[in-house]
Amino acid sequence: MIPSLPTMTVLIPLISLAGLFYSASVEEGFPEGCTSASSLCFYSLLLPVTVPVYVFFHLWTWMGLKLFRHN
Numbered sequence: 001m002i003p004s005l006p007t008m009t010v011l012i013p014l015i016s017l018a019g020l021f022y023s024a025s026v027e028e029g030f031p032e033g034c035t036s037a038s039s040l041c042f043y044s045l046l047l048p049v050t051v052p053v054y055v056f057f058h059l060w061t062w063m064g065l066k067l068f069r070h071n
Contacts, residue, residue: 012055016048 003011023044036042 012051016051019044020048
């Protein structure tokens with residue numbers, strides 16, 4: 001069963017924030033040591049930015065297709 005869009009809109013940022021807090025508590029040099037792509041810290045900062053941007057552009061594209069088809 002797939003959760004509804006409002007549920008996903010709330011869950012995705014909360015999960016991303018939890019990952020960010022986890023990384024901040026585990027990594028010793030948290031913001032300074034996040035430059036290496038092999039670091040867990042790098043991906044914990046990348047994920048909270050990537051997921052909402054992907055969701056926004058996915059919905060933007062979907063709405064554009066709906067409007068184009070019905071006009």
